[in-house]
Amino acid sequence: MSKTKKSTWATSTIQLALIGAPVAASMTAQAQTFAPQNHTSDLKQQHGAHLASLKSIESSWLEVPVSCKAKGFNADPKKRSIRPTLSQIAKNAYQSYGV
Amino acid sequence: MESKKSPIIIQLSPQDILNLRRRFEKLSEITSFNQDIDFSAKIASYGIFREVGTVNDELARFIFDADTGLPVPRTSLVANLITWNNLSGVCITSSKTQRLELRTPAFYDVVHPTLSANADGTLHSLYIFPEIIQHITAQHGVNLVLVKSWGLNSMFGGFDPKKEYYQTNFWELENNDSLKFADLIRRGQLTLMGTHDLIAHVAGVQKEAWLPLKQKADDVYKTITEYFKTCQKPSISALVLPYTIGVILDDLAQPPTYNSKGHIAVIDALLKKLKHLAIKPQDPLILTEFPKSFQKIIEMSRTKGIENKTQDIEFAVHTMAQQILEKSFVINKSG
Numbered sequence: 001m002s003k004t005k006k007s008t009w010a011t012s013t014i015q016l017a018l019i020g021a022p023v024a025a026s027m028t029a030q031a032q033t034f035a036p037q038n039h040t041s042d043l044k045q046q047h048g049a050h051l052a053s054l055k056s057i058e059s060s061w062l063e064v065p066v067s068c069k070a071k072g073f074n075a076d077p078k079k080r081s082i083r084p085t086l087s088q089i090a091k092n093a094y095q096s097y098g099v
Numbered sequence: 100m101e102s103k104k105s106p107i108i109i110q111l112s113p114q115d116i117l118n119l120r121r122r123f124e125k126l127s128e129i130t131s132f133n134q135d136i137d138f139s140a141k142i143a144s145y146g147i148f149r150e151v152g153t154v155n156d157e158l159a160r161f162i163f164d165a166d167t168g169l170p171v172p173r174t175s176l177v178a179n180l181i182t183w184n185n186l187s188g189v190c191i192t193s194s195k196t197q198r199l200e201l202r203t204p205a206f207y208d209v210v211h212p213t214l215s216a217n218a219d220g221t222l223h224s225l226y227i228f229p230e231i232i233q234h235i236t237a238q239h240g241v242n243l244v245l246v247k248s249w250g251l252n253s254m255f256g257g258f259d260p261k262k263e264y265y266q267t268n269f270w271e272l273e274n275n276d277s278l279k280f281a282d283l284i285r286r287g288q289l290t291l292m293g294t295h296d297l298i299a300h301v302a303g304v305q306k307e308a309w310l311p312l313k314q315k316a317d318d319v320y321k322t323i324t325e326y327f328k329t330c331q332k333p334s335i336s337a338l339v340l341p342y343t344i345g346v347i348l349d350d351l352a353q354p355p356t357y358n359s360k361g362h363i364a365v366i367d368a369l370l371k372k373l374k375h376l377a378i379k380p381q382d383p384l385i386l387t388e389f390p391k392s393f394q395k396i397i398e399m400s401r402t403k404g405i406e407n408k409t410q411d412i413e414f415a416v417h418t419m420a421q422q423i424l425e426k427s428f429v430i431n432k433s434g
Contacts, residue, residue: 046332046383049430050273053335053386060389061269068397070271070346073299075355077161077170077202084201084220090208093234098184 106183106190106214106226111145119145120255123247129283132233132243132291137187142245143229144180144189146254146292151178151191157294158191158225161206165198165221181226183214188228197223205303205354208235229291232301236289239306243291244283248274250292275338277345278323284316284352303354312352315363319348322370330380336427337380340420343393344369347400356401364406365399368416377420383430390422 066072086094111119123142132139150156152174159173175195181188188211193199198221201207211226233243250256252270270276283289287309289300323341327333344366351362378384396415399405405412 043332045430046334049383049385050332050335053384054269054273056385056387057335057389060391064389064394068346068394070276070342070349071157071295071299072346072349073157073295073353074350074401075203075299075353077163078204081163081165081168081200082202082204084207084212084216084222085204086212087208087235089238090235091212093231093238094212096234097186097228097231 104184106181106188108190109180109182109187111180123245123250123255126245126247128247129288130245130247131288132229132245136230136233139233139243139245140187140229141180142250142254143232143243143291144187144227146250147189147227147294147297148178148180149254150294151189152176155294157298158206161201161203161298162191162193162225163200163202164193164196165200166196170202171195171199183226183228186228186230188226188230191225191227192223199223199225201225203298203302206298209297209302227297232291232297236301236304239304240287240309241304241306242288243301244288245292246279246283246290248279249276249290253293271345272338272342273335275323275327275333275341277341277348278320278327280345281316281320281323281348284348285313285320287313289352299349299353305354305357308354308357311358315351315366316348318370319344319366322373326373326376327380333380334382334384334386334427336384336386336423337378337382339386339390339393339423340369340373340378343396343419344373346397350400359400360406361402361404362400364409365396365412365416368409368412369396371413372416372420377417378423378427384427385430386423386427388422388426390419390426392419392422395419 067074119141122138130139132143147158151158154173156173156176159176160170162171162176163169164171171193172195175193177192177194179190179192181190198217198219200221201210209227209232210222211228211231214226215222215224217223229243236243289304290296291301323344326341327337330337347362347366347369350356351359351366356362392415396419399412399415
């Protein structure tokens, strides 16, 4: 069983040059120095960027309630007992398997 | 009439689990239960078995003690893999009581009624047979599937019973799982590989709700696909909005929130933001903070009547996009 994602996060090897202020939409045209021919290298850098992002956002991510993340069930239990009933489709299904 | 045999508890050895995993690894990414119902039932049962009684058990809070009227302690729940009448399944019991009741109606549909029940209608156990459940969902036009990558990340991989589910949530963000989820839903498919799948999506599935649900999922799938069409590995910054859409779509695919106008309104606003390319997926960005307004967006989608406040929704979505951009840095690739 693999351990937490933390242990698989390699130290980022990207040489980050933080160009001035954080990105605004108007700034995305700047500093695109990719060499399109070096596709494998680009993917590696992108993978490294992924790891760096996940590491950076971890603390803010943990502040988000679990209920707001994927795989939550947002119904609450009924406050009182409910009569056990099966839908007709379910009844038919169990009967077909020899209840 | 042939007497019915009692269910038999199956104890899996480490080698058995390894064999199960190896066979699972050989599957295609998506496997319909119908392709191999016996193996699928084993996998579904195993996935539920792994989660029962742990922090990731989503059934526990709906299982009550009929005598006290209180939820049974999650840690009192025990699962066993079983076989009965050539059916593979899982049986859940509580060490605290043999008089259980379920506090969400649809839960009863996925629990074998005669094997599980006491004479007074309470339950001594919860016998769950995925093969029978597949039969039920198929009547609603929904087919159960296994998703290999999800299983390898959870029951056969990244799952740690001691840790909150956030571990795999990260995985869902970085792997753009919203796209896969939307694809399943638009095809009328649901996974059954754990307690969330069982209680949140499968129990209470309704045919009538699935036509509009499939249409919305199709819309989500096509928009996200188009958004990423030029980008092999988008940045985490670009993945946040699709992840958000996926969380809300997951809600929408749960019977209690089928056809929720609020959820639909927020999904639509997020899709619109994607189409406007507020965050360009091909930009080499590093995200340094998860947007604070993500929680607000999710809570909005769950707020009754929010669909009548479109400006509020659009403002919140715009704010989240701006927060992502403000906390993103461009990578300057050197050398």
